[in-house]
Structure formats: C-alpha cells, structure tokens
Amino acid sequence: MKQKTYIGIDLGGTTIKGGLVSAKGKIIEQLTLNTPSRKKTIIQRVERMVSQLISSSKECQGIGLSWPSSVNIPLKGSEMRRRLEKKIPLPVWVENDASCFALAESLIGAGKNYSVVLGITLGTGLGGGLVINQKIFKGKGGASELGHTILDFHGPKCECGNAGCLEQFVGKKGLARLAKQHHFATKEGAALYRLAQDGNKKALRIWQVLGSFLGIGLVNAINVYDPEIIVLGGGISQAGKFFKKAMESEIKRRSFLKPGLIKVSQLKKGGVIGAALLAKRSFDKSPN
Ligand SMILES: [Zn+2]
Known part of the structure; x- marks a missing residue:
C-alpha cells in the first residue's frame, strides 16, 4: 500500500x-x-x-x-x-x-461545517471535547472535563473524589444507578435499550430521567461554550431516540443562551x- x-x-x-x-x-x-x-x-x-x-x-x-x-x-x-x-x-x-472524538466530528463528521464543535462521549462516564476552528481547545492542558462538572453537590460520590459529578448521572454509571433505583435486575445499557424498544414503561422512564440529567449537564456546557453544534457519541448515544425528547425539553426550559444544533454521531x-x-x-x- x-x-x-x-x-x-x-x-x-x-x-x-x-x-x-x-x-x-x-x-x-x-x-x-x-x-x-x-x-x-x-x-x-x-x-x-x-x-x-x-x-x-x-x-x-x-x-x-x-x-x-x-x-x-x-x-x-x-x-x-x-x-x-x-x-x-x-x-x-x-x-x-x-x-479525539470531537476532532473527528469537526473534520469529517456532523460538525464539519461549523467552527465551534462540542463533542460529548457517553460511555462508561461522560467525556467532553471542544474544537474551535478545527483545533482542540485544551485550556492550560486539561479541558474539557464536563463529566466532572457538578450536577448535585449532595449527590453520589465520584471516582475523582468529588460528589455529584455529571458522569454519575449519565453514561453507563448513571444508567446502572437508575436501573437499581427502579428495581431492575439488569443494569446493562443494551438490555435496558431492548426493554424500552419493547415498550417497557419503567425502562422508557429510566431513559427519560437520563435524558433530563444530560439536558441539565448540556445547559451548563451551552452557557459556557455556546457551541454551534453538539455531537453525542459513545454507546449510550445509540439510545438517543429514548432520551432525546427529555434532554431537549430540559435544555429549552433552562438554557440562558439559545442552543445550537444537537446531533447523534453518525461516524463509525x-x-x-x-x-x-x-x-x-x-x-x-x-x-x-
Ligand atoms: Zn467526578
């Protein structure tokens, strides 16, 4: 080659x-x-x-x-x-x-026609990456740790040593916590996705609650960065159809700034x- x-x-x-x-x-x-x-x-x-x-x-x-x-x-x-x-x-x-995810989205993905692209990965936790004019914004080296912004300072303990970080409410960790609260035997995202797909009301409710938490987390990011587009990636983002409505209504209700686009990543x-x-x-x- x-x-x-x-x-x-x-x-x-x-x-x-x-x-x-x-x-x-x-x-x-x-x-x-x-x-x-x-x-x-x-x-x-x-x-x-x-x-x-x-x-x-x-x-x-x-x-x-x-x-x-x-x-x-x-x-x-x-x-x-x-x-x-x-x-x-x-x-x-x-x-x-x-x-890295945000860079890929800004160069060849959903963000390629925009100058301020915020990438959010919903995996085990929540990761954030900001790309401005196709360059990763790092602050003085560590930005953007959105997963460790505080959603509830009385909230559950986070591995970072703080309490109530956003990633304790969304991503796989948040999903597992919600599944436990709703007395589900499973805490796996794939199983909760299938249950929601079959119309299970409790499973649908879990995804909605996760969407509301994510929406509040994104409001904080929107008010700070004012991105033109937010691209959601990672395994949990595949359940977008179950949490998007709750996420968007929370953003609409709470955001100080007018939010830009929010899309689920199409990049493999x-x-x-x-x-x-x-x-x-x-x-x-x-x-x-
Ligand atoms: Zn944390």
Missing part, C-alpha cells in the same frame, strides 16, 4: 479499538480487542495491535492514542506512549478520548479516526 497512513488507537472501558486510517480519515483496516483490567495486559494488547496494523502499511507516519481520563483506567496515556516509542520507530501522540469509530487524524496533524506540523 503506497498511500500515507496513520494509526489510531481508542482505549475504552470495554474495548480497545484500533485502525489504520488514510489522510482523509477513512478506515482501511481495523481491529477490536476487549479491554483487560490489568495494566500489563493493556500494554501488551495495544503493542500487539499497533504492530499488526503497521505490518499492513509501508507508509505509516505515526500513531495517535485516544485515551480516557486516568480515573477510569490503570494506565496513563503518557506511559503507553513511552512504551510504544521504545518498541516502534514511529512518533506517538496522545490525546483525551472525547477530544470516531475515536479511532480522531486519534489517527491527530497523528496526521501533529506529524505535518513536526520538523521531520
């Missing part, structure tokens, strides 16, 4: 996704493995995945790592980068997973693409 390629690795709480991606953000080859709990095994799996993807392309230029906040995973992205750089003769860049593997495009942009900017 002659064309220039980039590797994107997206580490999630459940799976590690990897892809060989073209300069235009098209996935050429992809791999998925389960995310192990042990740090050592995560390192081995990522190394194996990268080696396998590199062997498919002679023109691979660099590697991008889409990494979650360290409270959710026992291995920091910076450490993974050092490990890879020791083994593989390619530059490696690491970025927050929601920022946005995190992988975003990480690879981050590697491309960083490579293009680097002196070599």
Whole structure:
C-alpha cells in the first residue's frame, strides 16, 4: 500500500479499538480487542495491535492514542506512549478520548461545517471535547472535563473524589444507578435499550430521567461554550431516540443562551479516526 497512513488507537472501558486510517480519515483496516483490567495486559494488547496494523502499511507516519481520563483506567496515556516509542520507530501522540472524538466530528463528521464543535462521549462516564476552528481547545492542558462538572453537590460520590459529578448521572454509571433505583435486575445499557424498544414503561422512564440529567449537564456546557453544534457519541448515544425528547425539553426550559444544533454521531469509530487524524496533524506540523 503506497498511500500515507496513520494509526489510531481508542482505549475504552470495554474495548480497545484500533485502525489504520488514510489522510482523509477513512478506515482501511481495523481491529477490536476487549479491554483487560490489568495494566500489563493493556500494554501488551495495544503493542500487539499497533504492530499488526503497521505490518499492513509501508507508509505509516505515526500513531495517535485516544485515551480516557486516568480515573477510569490503570494506565496513563503518557506511559503507553513511552512504551510504544521504545518498541516502534514511529512518533506517538496522545490525546483525551472525547477530544479525539470531537476532532473527528469537526473534520469529517456532523460538525464539519461549523467552527465551534462540542463533542460529548457517553460511555462508561461522560467525556467532553471542544474544537474551535478545527483545533482542540485544551485550556492550560486539561479541558474539557464536563463529566466532572457538578450536577448535585449532595449527590453520589465520584471516582475523582468529588460528589455529584455529571458522569454519575449519565453514561453507563448513571444508567446502572437508575436501573437499581427502579428495581431492575439488569443494569446493562443494551438490555435496558431492548426493554424500552419493547415498550417497557419503567425502562422508557429510566431513559427519560437520563435524558433530563444530560439536558441539565448540556445547559451548563451551552452557557459556557455556546457551541454551534453538539455531537453525542459513545454507546449510550445509540439510545438517543429514548432520551432525546427529555434532554431537549430540559435544555429549552433552562438554557440562558439559545442552543445550537444537537446531533447523534453518525461516524463509525470516531475515536479511532480522531486519534489517527491527530497523528496526521501533529506529524505535518513536526520538523521531520
Ligand atoms: Zn467526578
């Protein structure tokens, strides 16, 4: 294969996704493995995945790592980068997973015609990434940790040490909490999705409550960033049809600013693409 390629690795709480991606953000080859709990095994799996993807392309230029906040995973992205750089003769860049997702959306996804794009990932927790004029906004390095903005300061304890963070109410953690409160035997998103699909009233109610919480969280983000478009991604976003109405009515009721568009991501593997495009942009900017 002659064309220039980039590797994107997206580490999630459940799976590690990897892809060989073209300069235009098209996935050429992809791999998925389960995310192990042990740090050592995560390192081995990522190394194996990268080696396998590199062997498919002679023109691979660099590697991008889409990494979650360290409270959710026992291995920091910076450490993974050092490990890879020791083994593989390619530059490696690491970025927050929601920022990678937002970058992909702003370059080739729902946000491509807008200058201020807010990406929200609804996975195990809630991640936020802001892209302004196709550049990730990082503040002085850590923005945008929307999952740890406070929704209820008397609320449930969060892994970050605070209480009542937004991600305790939405994402898989929030869903599990709601399922328990409503006396469901299951706390799995997929099962609650199927129950809602079958018209189960309690399951539908759970998704509505989650939508209201998400709406309130988004009001805070809208009032601070005033994005032209918010793109929702991650596994939980697939249940958008069950929570969208409650989310939108909360936003309409509470937002100080006039909200822009809100869409569910249509990109397959946005995190992988975003990480690879981050590697491309960083490579293009680097002196070599
Ligand atoms: Zn928190």
